[in-house]
Amino acid sequence: MASAARSANDPYPTRYVTASLPFDRRHPVVWGEGADGPLSTDEVAAYRRDGFLAFGALLAPEDVARCREELRRIGQDSDLRGSERLAPEPDSAEIRSVFEVHELSEVFARIVHSGALADKARQVLGSDVYVHQTRVNYKAAFDGSKFGWHSDFETWHSEDGMPVPRALSFSVALSANLPVNGPLMIIPGSHRTFVPSVGETPVDYHKLSLLGKNLPAGPADRAAVTDLAERNGIESFTGAPGSAVMFDCNCLHSSSGNVSPFPRTNLFIVYNSVDNPLGRPYAAPKPRPGYLASRNFTPVPQDARRRDR
Helix, strand or coil: CCHHHHCCCCCCCCCCCCCCCCCECCCCCCCCCCCCCCCCHHHHHHHHHHHHHECCCCCHHHHHHHHHHHHHHHCCCCCHHHHEEEEEEECCCCEEEEHHHHHHHHHHHHHHHHHHHHHHHHHHHHCCCEEEEEEEEEEEECCCCCCEEHHHHHHHHHHCCCCCCEEEEEEECCCCECCCCCCCCCCCHHHHCCCCCCCCCCCCCCCHHHCCCCCCCCCCHHHHHHHHHHHHHHEEEEECCEEEEEEEECCCECCCCCCCCCEEEEEEEEEEEEECCCCCCCCCCCCCCCCCCCCCCCCCCCHHHHHHC
């Protein structure tokens, strides 16, 4: 657990606090001017204000088809079934998440390294970026479980040692995201408030937290979620395969369980600034494994977009 000296130098104290007292974010949302890149001035301003941007068609239909074929192949991999890279649903044999998919598939690697995504991340984060994490989240028909309200940065700071919120995620739909099958929900503007979590981080906590059940640390304080949602509302993101949402690492977000007969499958890609490398966890006994939090800080190549065209 964090020492007193570490706590005093921690800009985002969490887990070792005795009460969840939200406070204003202490670092920028858009780093630098945010002018050099594919996003317009209005899009950058909207991202700074809301913490997210939605895209109607980020991936072409043929890319979605290739991803879905790869998911079928990965799902049939017996070795992966016995690997910690795969997280099962807590109450069924269905797959909940598969991590580090860009290391399992060249198809996913090309998308993760493409300028269509990485250039937007570079523009907002004001630097070269590396891949902190990739995963595919499945929401199986009838049995897909929920993801409760949380800030990814709270986890990455406390358990991975990410110093400041200079990272972002893409959630890319690989199947239709419908109002009824557990789409992503975000509280607009919540990225400007850090909500600490109360509760110590157990050893190897990721083995429990990836299942999403009865978590002693990490979920956002319900009073804070209620207050922010009452003031700012909640946005729900639906769309066709290939649509996407880019969102700040400190956004409070969640998704409900899927009891519909329509599965929901999304690719998640997390880019972190190369100037924000992971260090020692701020509030955990040891770092999480590399398939959850990469410590390979090699930048995504700037010329990747030319190879993809």
